[in-house]
């Protein structure tokens with residue numbers, strides 16, 4: 001089912017929802033572990049959809065559609081396939097989209113992609129696309145309303161020091177080209193995100209925005225991911241985590257509490273579509289969803305409805 005239709009469905013419309021991102025593992029054991037994990041995660045907390053990343057530089061062009069197929073057909077989950085333009089000729093993009101469509105996948109996250117490893121400049125593949133907006137236009141032209149298109153948003157800019165207004169203009173271009181929802185880059189600064197959503201709304205971006213939530217599993221990965229994605233770490237995160245950085249259990253426990261507070265702030269501001277970067281792990285995600293009380297169906301009902309986000313959950 002398309003995410004845009006699901007958002008209007010009574011089972012999901014006025015609820016706090018969550019969704020899971022997974023990436024294609026490198027080994028066959030890793031793939032089997034992922035399937036087992038998806039199966040378990042679906043049992044304890046049914047996600048609105050799961051999305052599967054497209055390996056950097058097109059490296060998982062075979063595997064991503066296979067995982068999408070298994071999640072869609074065997075696990076009966078609604079899926080969203082990521083698709084990037086890096087190293088992807090027009091023919092390869094056509095094939096990838098057809099494979100996804102044929103498996104029943106009706107959602108694609110259209111991305112430009114980063115430059116290939118060891119390259120700093122991004123170059124367009126033969127017959128391929130330059131920007132994510134071009135890929136959105138192509139999918140829209142080819143599949144019309146058959147595929148629901150999502151795009152990436154960057155609450156702190158594409159990279160540190162980026163001009164936020166300019167990055168919102170690029171986001172608007174992607175939405176105007178036909179995107180029906182936005183998934184954001186991970187972030188820890190909830191206040192900045194809430195302000196960014198307001199700016200997007202003021203600029204006429206009215207599609208649903210799924211905040212990218214990265215659970216904290218260990219100190220090293222927490223720091224590495226924040227650095228890699230160039231996002232700010234609020235001081236209260238550092239104050240809570242730095243003193244216990246060498247104790248994995250304490251980091252997980254304090255990390256879960258911080259992320260629960262973070263999610264509550266988003267929910268209190270009407271942002272109800274929680275999107276988890278699982279990193280193919282379940283424990284930290286489960287701790288957050290459980291502590292938010294969302295596994296209790298009644299608590300999942302949205303009780304607070306400020307104007308800035310809920311009114312724009314139309315597509």
Ligand code: FAD
Pocket residue numbers: 052053054055056057082083084110111112113114115130131132133151152153158167170173174183184185186212
């Ligand atoms: P775009 O929005 O097209 O922007 C790319 C660059 O072009 C930016 O610097 C932007 O400023 C500039 N730009 C855009 N439009 C214009 C224009 N009209 N004129 C001039 N400049 C313009 N990467 C993967 O490899 N695989 C994944 O599965 C994946 N999943 C992701 C999921 C999410 C939610 C996010 C936030 C990122 C993901 N990425 C993934 C990373 C993403 O591919 C990179 O961040 C990439 O550098 C930008 O992709 P984009 O789709 O946002 O590009």
